[in-house]
Amino acid sequence: MDKGTGDYNTSKQIIELNKANSGQDALDDITVGGFMVDELVTTLDVKVPRLGMEFESESATFRFYNDYAKATGFGVIMHHVHRQHTRVLDRIFCCECEGYRKKDKRDLHVKCHRPETRTGCGAKMKINGRGNDTYTVVEFIA
16 A cells, blocks of 8 residues: 555544643654554654644634544544534534444335445544634544
8 A cells, every 4th residue: 555545444443632742742643544643643644633722613624624634534523512603613624434333124026226325434623613713633533
């Protein structure tokens, strides 16, 4: 597999970073798809989301995470939202393969089953828009 190409969903390690480990030192030994995160970032020429990053709008945050996701081999959906009137307070962006499909109740009567597309991927990024006019990354799992 060449650097910067391929599907990392099957070999991706789930990385949970908390606020205590949000610095650069926390990412020294993290691998994604067999590559060091910093090596992967320089190869793909994209920025990796970090805790505490701030964005002007929700759409700017989505574009940033979507660019990161495309470069690392997965798609993004807007999963969960908390709103206060029209303002977004919290939003979770997650992998399109997140979770698993429910068991089909019509299993005996279905001639041709659809292929399984949801594989339980845990990649997600949570933003928080409470307090000021910017959106801050508060949780990131690669």
